[in-house]
Amino acid sequence: MDLLALADFNLVARHGGFGKAARATSRPKATLSRRVTELEAALGLRLFERGARNLKLTDEGRALHQRTSVLLTELDETAAAIASGAEKPRGRLRISAPLLLSQTAMGKIGAGFALKYPEVRLEITTEDRAVDMIEEGYDLVIRVNPDPDESLVGRAFLHDRLVVVASPTLRRPAAGIPAPGVVRGIGDRQTWNVMTAKGAATINIEPVLVLSSLIMVRDAVRTGVGAARLPISLVSHDLADGTLQHWGDIEGSEIALWALYPSRRLLSARVSAFLDYLKQAFPNGTPDELAAYIGR
Template identity: 50%
Template sequence: MDLNALDDFQLVAAHGGFGKASRASGRSKATLSRRVADLEEALGVRLIERGTRSLELTEAGQLLLTRTEGPMHEVAEAVAAARDGLATPRGRLRVAAPLLFSQMALGHLAAQFIASYPEVELEVVADDRPVDLIDEHFDAAIRINPHSDSTLVGRCFAKDRLVLAAAPSVQMPQGNGDKPFPVPAVVMPSYRDGDVWSVRNGQFTVEPQPVLRLSSLLMVRDAIAAGAGAAMLPESIVGDLLRDGKLVTWGIAGNDVELWVLHTSRRLQSPKVRAFVEFMCSQYPEGSFTIPTK
Protein backbone atom coordinates (compact mmCIF):
# COMPACT_ATOMS: atom_id res chain seq x y z
CA MET A 1 0.00 0.00 0.00
CA ASP A 2 1.19 3.51 -0.88
CA LEU A 3 1.38 5.45 2.40
CA ASN A 4 1.26 8.72 0.48
CA ALA A 5 -2.06 7.71 -1.05
CA LEU A 6 -3.38 6.72 2.39
CA ASP A 7 -2.27 10.08 3.77
CA ASP A 8 -4.08 11.90 0.96
CA PHE A 9 -7.24 9.85 1.58
CA GLN A 10 -7.20 10.89 5.24
CA LEU A 11 -6.64 14.51 4.21
CA VAL A 12 -9.66 14.47 1.88
CA ALA A 13 -11.82 12.72 4.49
CA ALA A 14 -10.82 15.16 7.23
CA HIS A 15 -11.69 18.22 5.10
CA GLY A 16 -14.83 16.75 3.61
CA GLY A 17 -13.88 17.24 -0.02
CA PHE A 18 -11.13 17.46 -2.61
CA GLY A 19 -11.35 21.23 -2.95
CA LYS A 20 -10.96 21.99 0.74
CA ALA A 21 -8.18 19.39 1.05
CA SER A 22 -6.41 20.97 -1.93
CA ARG A 23 -6.56 24.46 -0.41
CA ALA A 24 -5.35 23.19 2.96
CA SER A 25 -2.44 21.14 1.61
CA GLY A 26 -1.42 23.06 -1.48
CA ARG A 27 -1.70 19.91 -3.59
CA SER A 28 -3.89 19.96 -6.68
CA LYS A 29 -7.36 18.46 -6.71
CA ALA A 30 -6.35 16.26 -9.63
CA THR A 31 -3.42 14.82 -7.67
CA LEU A 32 -5.56 14.11 -4.62
CA SER A 33 -8.27 12.52 -6.73
CA ARG A 34 -5.77 10.30 -8.55
CA ARG A 35 -4.12 9.21 -5.30
CA VAL A 36 -7.47 8.25 -3.75
CA ALA A 37 -8.48 6.42 -6.92
CA ASP A 38 -5.19 4.52 -6.90
CA LEU A 39 -5.80 3.53 -3.29
CA GLU A 40 -9.30 2.32 -4.10
CA GLU A 41 -7.97 0.27 -7.00
CA ALA A 42 -5.23 -1.24 -4.83
CA LEU A 43 -7.76 -2.23 -2.15
CA GLY A 44 -10.46 -3.29 -4.61
CA VAL A 45 -13.19 -1.28 -2.83
CA ARG A 46 -14.75 2.17 -3.15
CA LEU A 47 -13.80 4.44 -0.27
CA ILE A 48 -15.58 7.67 -1.23
CA GLU A 49 -18.93 8.36 -2.87
CA ARG A 50 -18.35 11.47 -4.93
CA GLY A 51 -21.27 13.91 -5.29
CA THR A 52 -21.54 17.16 -7.17
CA ARG A 53 -21.20 19.28 -4.04
CA SER A 54 -19.94 16.95 -1.33
CA LEU A 55 -18.58 13.50 -0.74
CA GLU A 56 -19.43 10.74 1.67
CA LEU A 57 -17.24 7.95 2.98
CA THR A 58 -18.44 4.48 2.19
CA GLU A 59 -18.61 1.89 4.96
CA ALA A 60 -15.20 0.61 3.81
CA GLY A 61 -13.84 4.18 3.74
CA GLN A 62 -15.08 4.89 7.26
CA LEU A 63 -13.56 1.65 8.53
CA LEU A 64 -10.20 2.42 6.87
CA LEU A 65 -10.17 5.95 8.30
CA THR A 66 -10.95 4.73 11.81
CA ARG A 67 -8.32 2.01 11.77
CA THR A 68 -5.48 4.02 10.21
CA GLU A 69 -5.87 7.55 11.59
CA GLY A 70 -3.94 6.81 14.81
CA PRO A 71 -1.12 4.73 13.27
CA MET A 72 -0.57 7.28 10.49
CA HIS A 73 -0.26 10.02 13.09
CA GLU A 74 2.40 7.92 14.85
CA VAL A 75 4.24 7.43 11.56
CA ALA A 76 4.24 11.20 10.99
CA GLU A 77 5.60 11.76 14.49
CA ALA A 78 8.33 9.15 13.91
CA VAL A 79 9.37 10.81 10.64
CA ALA A 80 9.48 14.21 12.33
CA ALA A 81 11.59 12.78 15.16
CA ALA A 82 14.00 11.23 12.66
CA ARG A 83 14.32 14.53 10.82
CA ASP A 84 14.89 16.37 14.10
CA GLY A 85 17.56 13.82 14.90
CA LEU A 86 19.58 15.03 11.91
CA ALA A 87 20.46 18.09 13.97
CA THR A 88 20.47 16.69 17.50
CA PRO A 89 22.89 13.93 18.59
CA ARG A 90 21.02 11.52 20.82
CA GLY A 91 20.70 7.85 21.69
CA ARG A 92 23.17 5.10 22.51
CA LEU A 93 26.65 5.39 20.98
CA ARG A 94 28.88 2.28 21.17
CA VAL A 95 32.58 2.83 20.58
CA ALA A 96 35.39 0.26 20.49
CA ALA A 97 38.88 1.47 21.38
CA PRO A 98 42.34 0.00 22.08
CA LEU A 99 43.00 -0.88 25.70
CA LEU A 100 45.89 1.53 26.26
CA PHE A 101 44.12 4.51 24.68
CA SER A 102 41.01 3.69 26.71
CA GLN A 103 42.98 3.54 29.97
CA MET A 104 45.05 6.65 29.35
CA ALA A 105 42.60 9.02 27.70
CA LEU A 106 39.04 7.89 27.09
CA GLY A 107 37.67 8.26 30.61
CA HIS A 108 38.53 11.93 30.57
CA LEU A 109 37.37 12.42 26.99
CA ALA A 110 34.12 10.48 27.49
CA ALA A 111 33.15 12.75 30.38
CA GLN A 112 33.77 15.82 28.22
CA PHE A 113 31.77 14.36 25.34
CA ILE A 114 28.61 13.60 27.35
CA ALA A 115 28.83 17.03 28.98
CA SER A 116 28.65 18.51 25.47
CA TYR A 117 26.00 16.05 24.24
CA PRO A 118 23.81 15.10 27.24
CA GLU A 119 21.26 13.23 25.10
CA VAL A 120 23.90 10.70 24.00
CA GLU A 121 24.47 7.57 26.07
CA LEU A 122 28.12 6.68 25.42
CA GLU A 123 29.39 3.14 25.86
CA VAL A 124 33.12 2.48 25.35
CA VAL A 125 34.44 -1.08 25.02
CA ALA A 126 38.21 -1.45 25.48
CA ASP A 127 39.39 -4.16 23.10
CA ASP A 128 42.65 -4.46 21.15
CA ARG A 129 41.19 -6.71 18.46
CA PRO A 130 39.66 -5.12 15.32
CA VAL A 131 35.97 -5.54 16.10
CA ASP A 132 33.40 -5.86 13.32
CA LEU A 133 31.36 -2.68 13.62
CA ILE A 134 28.27 -4.06 11.89
CA ASP A 135 28.11 -7.59 13.28
CA GLU A 136 28.97 -6.48 16.82
CA HIS A 137 26.74 -3.38 16.75
CA PHE A 138 29.34 -0.67 17.21
CA ASP A 139 28.80 2.84 15.90
CA ALA A 140 32.47 3.80 15.77
CA ALA A 141 35.95 2.47 16.52
CA ILE A 142 39.28 4.00 17.39
CA ARG A 143 42.16 2.16 15.76
CA ILE A 144 45.92 2.54 15.54
CA ASN A 145 47.40 2.51 12.03
CA PRO A 146 44.28 0.82 10.59
CA HIS A 147 44.50 -1.31 7.48
CA SER A 148 42.59 -0.13 4.42
CA ASP A 149 38.98 -1.28 4.68
CA SER A 150 36.46 -0.42 1.97
CA THR A 151 33.58 -0.72 4.44
CA LEU A 152 34.94 1.90 6.87
CA VAL A 153 35.65 5.60 6.60
CA GLY A 154 37.00 8.07 9.12
CA ARG A 155 39.67 10.54 10.07
CA CYS A 156 43.10 10.53 11.65
CA PHE A 157 42.66 12.64 14.78
CA ALA A 158 46.13 12.40 16.35
CA LYS A 159 49.61 11.01 15.90
CA ASP A 160 52.09 9.47 18.31
CA ARG A 161 55.57 8.08 17.74
CA LEU A 162 57.63 5.21 19.07
CA VAL A 163 60.79 5.92 21.03
CA LEU A 164 63.50 3.57 22.16
CA ALA A 165 63.97 4.37 25.84
CA ALA A 166 65.66 3.09 28.97
CA ALA A 167 66.68 4.21 32.44
CA PRO A 168 69.88 6.30 32.62
CA SER A 169 71.63 3.36 34.29
CA VAL A 170 71.30 1.21 31.15
CA GLN A 171 74.24 1.66 28.76
CA MET A 172 73.16 3.42 25.59
CA PRO A 173 74.53 1.92 22.34
CA GLN A 174 76.87 3.99 20.25
CA GLY A 175 76.89 3.95 16.46
CA ASN A 176 78.18 0.53 15.47
CA GLY A 177 77.66 0.28 11.73
CA ASP A 178 75.48 -2.55 10.47
CA LYS A 179 75.97 -4.82 13.44
CA PRO A 180 73.03 -4.85 15.90
CA PHE A 181 73.95 -3.89 19.44
CA PRO A 182 72.70 -6.44 22.03
CA VAL A 183 70.81 -4.85 24.95
CA PRO A 184 68.67 -6.17 27.80
CA ALA A 185 65.07 -5.53 26.80
CA VAL A 186 61.51 -5.62 28.09
CA VAL A 187 59.24 -6.88 25.33
CA MET A 188 55.57 -7.54 24.58
CA PRO A 189 54.19 -11.01 23.76
CA SER A 190 54.16 -10.00 20.07
CA TYR A 191 57.98 -9.90 20.05
CA ARG A 192 59.56 -12.71 18.04
CA ASP A 193 63.08 -13.98 18.58
CA GLY A 194 65.37 -12.40 16.02
CA ASP A 195 63.43 -9.11 15.79
CA VAL A 196 65.61 -6.00 15.91
CA TRP A 197 64.83 -2.39 16.81
CA SER A 198 66.16 0.37 14.59
CA VAL A 199 66.42 4.02 15.47
CA ARG A 200 65.32 6.41 12.74
CA ASN A 201 67.95 7.79 10.37
CA GLY A 202 70.01 4.63 10.76
CA GLN A 203 71.84 5.80 13.89
CA PHE A 204 72.00 2.26 15.19
CA THR A 205 70.11 -1.00 15.49
CA VAL A 206 69.69 -2.95 18.71
CA GLU A 207 69.22 -6.66 19.16
CA PRO A 208 66.83 -7.08 22.10
CA GLN A 209 67.83 -9.63 24.71
CA PRO A 210 64.48 -10.20 26.47
CA VAL A 211 64.66 -10.18 30.26
CA LEU A 212 60.91 -9.64 30.74
CA ARG A 213 57.84 -10.34 28.60
CA LEU A 214 54.87 -8.25 29.71
CA SER A 215 51.42 -7.98 28.19
CA SER A 216 50.80 -4.32 29.06
CA LEU A 217 52.66 -1.30 27.73
CA LEU A 218 52.18 0.39 31.09
CA MET A 219 53.94 -2.53 32.77
CA VAL A 220 56.73 -2.31 30.21
CA ARG A 221 57.11 1.41 30.95
CA ASP A 222 57.29 0.86 34.70
CA ALA A 223 59.77 -2.01 34.29
CA ILE A 224 62.26 -0.01 32.22
CA ALA A 225 61.90 2.95 34.59
CA ALA A 226 63.04 0.54 37.31
CA GLY A 227 66.13 -0.29 35.25
CA ALA A 228 65.15 -3.65 33.75
CA GLY A 229 66.33 -2.75 30.24
CA ALA A 230 65.28 -0.89 27.10
CA ALA A 231 61.93 -0.92 25.34
CA MET A 232 60.15 0.50 22.32
CA LEU A 233 57.20 2.56 23.61
CA PRO A 234 54.80 5.31 22.51
CA GLU A 235 56.20 8.71 23.38
CA SER A 236 52.86 9.74 24.88
CA ILE A 237 53.16 7.32 27.82
CA VAL A 238 56.82 8.00 28.63
CA GLY A 239 56.86 11.77 28.10
CA ASP A 240 56.64 12.65 31.81
CA LEU A 241 59.39 10.18 32.70
CA LEU A 242 61.63 11.59 29.98
CA ARG A 243 61.08 15.14 31.23
CA ASP A 244 61.78 14.08 34.83
CA GLY A 245 65.00 12.30 33.82
CA LYS A 246 63.78 8.88 34.99
CA LEU A 247 64.08 7.66 31.42
CA VAL A 248 66.27 8.72 28.51
CA THR A 249 65.45 8.31 24.86
CA TRP A 250 67.86 6.54 22.55
CA GLY A 251 66.08 7.81 19.48
CA ILE A 252 62.85 7.79 17.50
CA ALA A 253 61.91 4.58 15.74
CA GLY A 254 60.00 4.13 12.51
CA ASN A 255 57.11 6.18 11.22
CA ASP A 256 54.46 8.05 13.16
CA VAL A 257 51.72 6.05 14.84
CA GLU A 258 48.32 7.29 13.62
CA LEU A 259 45.14 7.19 15.68
CA TRP A 260 41.95 7.05 13.62
CA VAL A 261 38.28 7.25 14.47
CA LEU A 262 36.32 5.07 12.03
CA HIS A 263 32.67 4.42 11.24
CA THR A 264 30.74 2.47 8.65
CA SER A 265 29.60 5.09 6.15
CA ARG A 266 29.98 8.74 5.25
CA ARG A 267 26.56 8.78 3.55
CA LEU A 268 23.67 9.67 5.89
CA GLN A 269 26.05 9.64 8.83
CA SER A 270 24.08 9.70 12.09
CA PRO A 271 24.32 12.90 14.17
CA LYS A 272 25.76 11.09 17.20
CA VAL A 273 28.57 9.53 15.12
CA ARG A 274 29.26 12.81 13.34
CA ALA A 275 29.43 14.60 16.70
CA PHE A 276 31.84 12.00 18.11
CA VAL A 277 34.17 12.21 15.10
CA GLU A 278 34.25 16.01 15.25
CA PHE A 279 34.77 15.92 19.01
CA MET A 280 37.74 13.54 18.82
CA CYS A 281 39.42 15.63 16.12
CA SER A 282 38.89 18.82 18.13
CA GLN A 283 40.74 17.38 21.14
CA TYR A 284 44.10 17.29 19.35
CA PRO A 285 44.30 20.50 17.29
CA GLU A 286 48.08 20.22 17.06
CA GLY A 287 47.81 16.67 15.76
CA SER A 288 49.92 15.08 18.49
CA PHE A 289 48.50 12.64 21.01
CA THR A 290 49.05 13.72 24.58
CA ILE A 291 47.73 12.28 27.82
CA PRO A 292 45.03 14.54 29.33
CA THR A 293 46.05 16.34 32.53
CA LYS A 294 44.30 14.86 35.55
Protein backbone atom coordinates in the same frame (compact mmCIF):
# COMPACT_ATOMS: atom_id res chain seq x y z
CA MET B 1 7.44 -5.20 3.54
CA ASP B 2 6.08 -4.86 7.10
CA LEU B 3 8.43 -2.45 8.88
CA LEU B 4 7.27 -3.64 12.32
CA ALA B 5 8.10 -7.22 11.41
CA LEU B 6 11.44 -6.09 9.99
CA ALA B 7 12.20 -4.21 13.20
CA ASP B 8 11.40 -7.29 15.29
CA PHE B 9 13.58 -9.45 13.04
CA ASN B 10 16.52 -7.06 13.59
CA LEU B 11 15.82 -7.07 17.31
CA VAL B 12 16.07 -10.86 17.45
CA ALA B 13 19.15 -10.89 15.20
CA ARG B 14 20.92 -8.29 17.34
CA HIS B 15 20.27 -10.16 20.60
CA GLY B 16 20.89 -13.62 19.15
CA GLY B 17 17.60 -15.26 20.07
CA PHE B 18 13.90 -14.80 20.71
CA GLY B 19 14.22 -15.29 24.46
CA LYS B 20 17.12 -12.84 24.84
CA ALA B 21 15.33 -10.23 22.72
CA ALA B 22 12.12 -10.68 24.71
CA ARG B 23 13.91 -10.27 28.04
CA ALA B 24 15.87 -7.23 26.86
CA THR B 25 12.78 -5.39 25.61
CA SER B 26 10.01 -6.83 27.82
CA ARG B 27 8.23 -8.02 24.67
CA PRO B 28 6.36 -11.34 24.48
CA LYS B 29 8.54 -14.05 22.98
CA ALA B 30 5.58 -15.45 21.08
CA THR B 31 4.92 -12.10 19.40
CA LEU B 32 8.51 -11.81 18.23
CA SER B 33 8.46 -15.37 16.90
CA ARG B 34 5.19 -14.78 15.05
CA ARG B 35 6.42 -11.55 13.47
CA VAL B 36 9.62 -13.17 12.22
CA THR B 37 7.69 -16.13 10.84
CA GLU B 38 5.33 -13.76 9.00
CA LEU B 39 8.33 -11.89 7.55
CA GLU B 40 9.91 -15.14 6.36
CA ALA B 41 6.62 -16.12 4.72
CA ALA B 42 6.28 -12.73 3.02
CA LEU B 43 9.84 -12.88 1.66
CA GLY B 44 9.78 -16.58 0.86
CA LEU B 45 13.09 -16.97 2.71
CA ARG B 46 14.31 -18.69 5.85
CA LEU B 47 16.04 -16.00 7.91
CA PHE B 48 17.06 -18.14 10.91
CA GLU B 49 18.25 -21.69 11.36
CA ARG B 50 16.38 -22.84 14.47
CA GLY B 51 18.33 -25.42 16.47
CA ALA B 52 17.25 -27.16 19.65
CA ARG B 53 19.32 -24.81 21.82
CA ASN B 54 20.41 -21.93 19.63
CA LEU B 55 19.39 -19.65 16.78
CA LYS B 56 21.63 -18.77 13.85
CA LEU B 57 21.15 -16.34 10.98
CA THR B 58 21.09 -17.86 7.51
CA ASP B 59 23.16 -16.19 4.80
CA GLU B 60 20.00 -14.43 3.59
CA GLY B 61 19.13 -13.40 7.15
CA ARG B 62 22.61 -12.02 7.75
CA ALA B 63 22.47 -9.99 4.53
CA LEU B 64 19.03 -8.62 5.42
CA HIS B 65 20.19 -7.69 8.93
CA GLN B 66 23.30 -5.89 7.66
CA ARG B 67 21.40 -3.89 5.07
CA THR B 68 18.31 -2.96 7.09
CA SER B 69 19.47 -2.46 10.68
CA VAL B 70 21.28 0.75 9.80
CA LEU B 71 18.32 2.02 7.79
CA LEU B 72 15.94 1.41 10.68
CA THR B 73 18.30 3.29 13.01
CA GLU B 74 18.33 6.22 10.60
CA LEU B 75 14.52 6.20 10.46
CA ASP B 76 14.33 6.30 14.26
CA GLU B 77 16.84 9.17 14.42
CA THR B 78 15.07 11.11 11.69
CA ALA B 79 11.73 10.73 13.44
CA ALA B 80 13.26 11.82 16.76
CA ALA B 81 14.94 14.83 15.12
CA ILE B 82 11.70 15.92 13.45
CA ALA B 83 9.77 15.49 16.70
CA SER B 84 12.27 17.65 18.61
CA GLY B 85 12.51 20.22 15.85
CA ALA B 86 16.32 19.94 15.69
CA GLU B 87 19.07 17.50 14.85
CA LYS B 88 20.24 17.09 18.43
CA PRO B 89 22.60 14.24 19.40
CA ARG B 90 20.73 11.65 21.43
CA GLY B 91 20.47 7.91 21.87
CA ARG B 92 23.02 5.14 22.22
CA LEU B 93 26.57 5.58 20.87
CA ARG B 94 28.79 2.46 20.91
CA ILE B 95 32.52 2.92 20.33
CA SER B 96 35.37 0.42 20.18
CA ALA B 97 38.83 1.77 21.05
CA PRO B 98 42.31 0.20 21.34
CA LEU B 99 43.70 -0.76 24.73
CA LEU B 100 46.39 1.90 25.20
CA LEU B 101 44.19 4.84 24.19
CA SER B 102 41.42 3.47 26.42
CA GLN B 103 43.76 3.20 29.41
CA THR B 104 45.26 6.66 28.98
CA ALA B 105 42.66 8.96 27.44
CA MET B 106 39.23 7.47 26.69
CA GLY B 107 37.94 7.82 30.24
CA LYS B 108 38.57 11.57 30.15
CA ILE B 109 37.28 11.86 26.57
CA GLY B 110 34.14 9.90 27.42
CA ALA B 111 33.43 11.93 30.53
CA GLY B 112 33.80 15.25 28.72
CA PHE B 113 31.57 14.11 25.88
CA ALA B 114 28.91 12.82 28.29
CA LEU B 115 28.84 16.15 30.12
CA LYS B 116 28.47 18.05 26.86
CA TYR B 117 25.81 15.71 25.38
CA PRO B 118 23.78 14.33 28.29
CA GLU B 119 21.13 12.84 25.99
CA VAL B 120 23.69 10.49 24.39
CA ARG B 121 24.30 7.19 26.18
CA LEU B 122 27.96 6.60 25.42
CA GLU B 123 29.39 3.07 25.64
CA ILE B 124 33.13 2.55 25.07
CA THR B 125 34.68 -0.90 24.95
CA THR B 126 38.34 -1.85 24.64
CA GLU B 127 39.35 -4.04 21.70
CA ASP B 128 42.72 -4.29 19.98
CA ARG B 129 41.21 -6.59 17.35
CA ALA B 130 39.41 -5.25 14.27
CA VAL B 131 35.80 -5.61 15.36
CA ASP B 132 33.00 -6.12 12.83
CA MET B 133 31.06 -2.88 13.20
CA ILE B 134 27.83 -4.15 11.66
CA GLU B 135 27.75 -7.60 13.23
CA GLU B 136 28.72 -6.31 16.68
CA GLY B 137 26.62 -3.16 16.62
CA TYR B 138 29.25 -0.43 16.86
CA ASP B 139 28.61 3.11 15.63
CA LEU B 140 32.28 4.11 15.48
CA VAL B 141 35.63 2.35 15.92
CA ILE B 142 39.07 3.76 16.65
CA ARG B 143 41.90 1.78 15.04
CA VAL B 144 45.68 2.10 14.87
CA ASN B 145 47.08 2.16 11.32
CA PRO B 146 44.01 0.38 9.91
CA ASP B 147 44.17 -1.64 6.71
CA PRO B 148 42.16 -0.22 3.80
CA ASP B 149 38.50 -1.18 4.12
CA GLU B 150 36.04 -0.27 1.37
CA SER B 151 33.11 -0.54 3.79
CA LEU B 152 34.49 2.10 6.19
CA VAL B 153 35.37 5.76 5.97
CA GLY B 154 36.76 8.15 8.54
CA ARG B 155 39.61 10.39 9.49
CA ALA B 156 42.98 10.25 11.27
CA PHE B 157 42.71 12.36 14.41
CA LEU B 158 45.98 11.55 16.21
CA HIS B 159 49.56 10.76 15.23
CA ASP B 160 52.36 9.21 17.27
CA ARG B 161 55.69 7.41 16.82
CA LEU B 162 57.75 4.78 18.62
CA VAL B 163 60.96 5.55 20.47
CA VAL B 164 63.45 3.40 22.37
CA VAL B 165 63.80 4.47 25.99
CA ALA B 166 65.59 3.22 29.09
CA SER B 167 66.29 4.30 32.64
CA PRO B 168 69.39 6.49 33.11
CA THR B 169 70.69 3.72 35.39
CA LEU B 170 70.87 1.32 32.41
CA ARG B 171 74.01 1.80 30.34
CA ARG B 172 73.64 1.38 26.61
CA PRO B 173 75.87 -1.54 25.54
CA ALA B 174 78.48 -1.35 22.83
CA ALA B 175 77.53 -2.18 19.23
CA GLY B 176 76.74 -5.86 18.74
CA ILE B 177 76.17 -6.59 22.43
CA PRO B 178 72.47 -7.18 23.23
CA ALA B 179 70.75 -4.95 25.75
CA PRO B 180 68.15 -6.28 28.17
CA GLY B 181 64.68 -5.48 26.90
CA VAL B 182 61.11 -5.20 28.10
CA VAL B 183 58.83 -6.25 25.25
CA ARG B 184 55.16 -6.68 24.57
CA GLY B 185 53.83 -10.03 23.38
CA ILE B 186 56.91 -11.67 21.78
CA GLY B 187 59.89 -12.79 23.83
CA ASP B 188 62.39 -13.71 21.09
CA ARG B 189 65.64 -11.82 20.52
CA GLN B 190 64.94 -8.66 18.52
CA THR B 191 66.81 -6.07 16.47
CA TRP B 192 65.59 -2.48 16.54
CA ASN B 193 66.67 -0.05 13.83
CA VAL B 194 66.72 3.49 15.17
CA MET B 195 67.60 7.02 14.15
CA THR B 196 69.70 9.02 16.59
CA ALA B 197 71.34 12.43 16.55
CA LYS B 198 74.42 10.70 15.14
CA GLY B 199 72.51 8.85 12.41
CA ALA B 200 71.16 5.33 11.91
CA ALA B 201 71.97 2.65 14.47
CA THR B 202 71.00 -0.90 15.40
CA ILE B 203 70.07 -2.01 18.91
CA ASN B 204 70.08 -5.73 19.66
CA ILE B 205 67.63 -6.72 22.38
CA GLU B 206 67.57 -9.79 24.62
CA PRO B 207 64.12 -9.78 26.26
CA VAL B 208 64.18 -10.20 30.02
CA LEU B 209 60.52 -9.34 30.59
CA VAL B 210 57.46 -9.93 28.38
CA LEU B 211 54.29 -7.98 29.22
CA SER B 212 50.87 -7.65 27.59
CA SER B 213 50.28 -3.92 28.08
CA LEU B 214 52.34 -0.89 27.08
CA ILE B 215 51.44 0.76 30.40
CA MET B 216 53.06 -2.22 32.12
CA VAL B 217 56.08 -1.94 29.81
CA ARG B 218 56.52 1.75 30.68
CA ASP B 219 56.24 1.10 34.41
CA ALA B 220 58.79 -1.70 34.17
CA VAL B 221 61.33 0.21 32.08
CA ARG B 222 61.34 3.03 34.63
CA THR B 223 62.90 0.61 37.15
CA GLY B 224 65.96 0.05 34.96
CA VAL B 225 65.27 -3.61 34.15
CA GLY B 226 65.63 -3.04 30.41
CA ALA B 227 65.05 -0.86 27.36
CA ALA B 228 61.70 -0.70 25.55
CA ARG B 229 59.92 0.58 22.45
CA LEU B 230 57.09 2.92 23.47
CA PRO B 231 54.96 5.68 21.92
CA ILE B 232 56.56 9.08 22.44
CA SER B 233 53.26 10.44 23.83
CA LEU B 234 53.42 7.88 26.65
CA VAL B 235 56.95 8.75 27.78
CA SER B 236 57.45 12.40 26.82
CA HIS B 237 57.01 13.55 30.44
CA ASP B 238 59.54 10.96 31.63
CA LEU B 239 62.03 12.12 28.98
CA ALA B 240 61.49 15.76 29.92
CA ASP B 241 62.17 15.23 33.63
CA GLY B 242 64.97 12.69 33.15
CA THR B 243 63.15 9.64 34.49
CA LEU B 244 63.89 7.97 31.16
CA GLN B 245 66.53 8.57 28.50
CA HIS B 246 66.10 8.48 24.73
CA TRP B 247 68.06 5.86 22.77
CA GLY B 248 66.57 6.71 19.38
CA ASP B 249 63.45 6.80 17.18
CA ILE B 250 62.28 3.53 15.62
CA GLU B 251 62.53 3.84 11.84
CA GLY B 252 59.20 3.75 10.01
CA SER B 253 57.18 3.63 13.21
CA GLU B 254 54.67 6.37 12.47
CA ILE B 255 51.33 5.67 14.14
CA ALA B 256 47.97 7.07 13.07
CA LEU B 257 44.78 6.66 15.06
CA TRP B 258 41.67 6.66 12.86
CA ALA B 259 38.02 7.14 13.77
CA LEU B 260 36.04 4.98 11.34
CA TYR B 261 32.36 4.43 10.60
CA PRO B 262 30.33 2.62 7.88
CA SER B 263 30.39 4.45 4.58
CA ARG B 264 26.95 3.29 3.48
CA ARG B 265 25.07 5.09 6.23
CA LEU B 266 24.29 8.72 6.74
CA LEU B 267 26.45 10.14 9.49
CA SER B 268 24.27 10.31 12.59
CA ALA B 269 24.21 13.41 14.78
CA ARG B 270 25.81 11.58 17.72
CA VAL B 271 28.70 10.19 15.63
CA SER B 272 29.25 13.60 14.05
CA ALA B 273 29.27 15.19 17.50
CA PHE B 274 31.86 12.70 18.77
CA LEU B 275 34.11 13.31 15.77
CA ASP B 276 33.87 17.05 16.39
CA TYR B 277 34.71 16.47 20.06
CA LEU B 278 37.87 14.55 19.10
CA LYS B 279 38.86 17.40 16.80
CA GLN B 280 38.42 19.90 19.64
CA ALA B 281 40.46 17.73 22.03
CA PHE B 282 43.30 17.22 19.51
CA PRO B 283 43.12 20.13 17.01
CA ASN B 284 46.48 19.31 15.40
CA GLY B 285 46.61 15.60 16.21
CA THR B 286 50.23 15.66 17.40
CA PRO B 287 51.95 13.39 19.96
CA ASP B 288 52.54 16.46 22.15
CA GLU B 289 48.79 17.13 22.29
CA LEU B 290 48.10 13.55 23.33
CA ALA B 291 50.86 13.69 25.96
CA ALA B 292 49.44 16.92 27.38
CA TYR B 293 45.93 15.42 27.39
CA ILE B 294 47.12 12.31 29.22
CA GLY B 295 49.16 14.28 31.73
CA ARG B 296 51.40 12.54 34.27
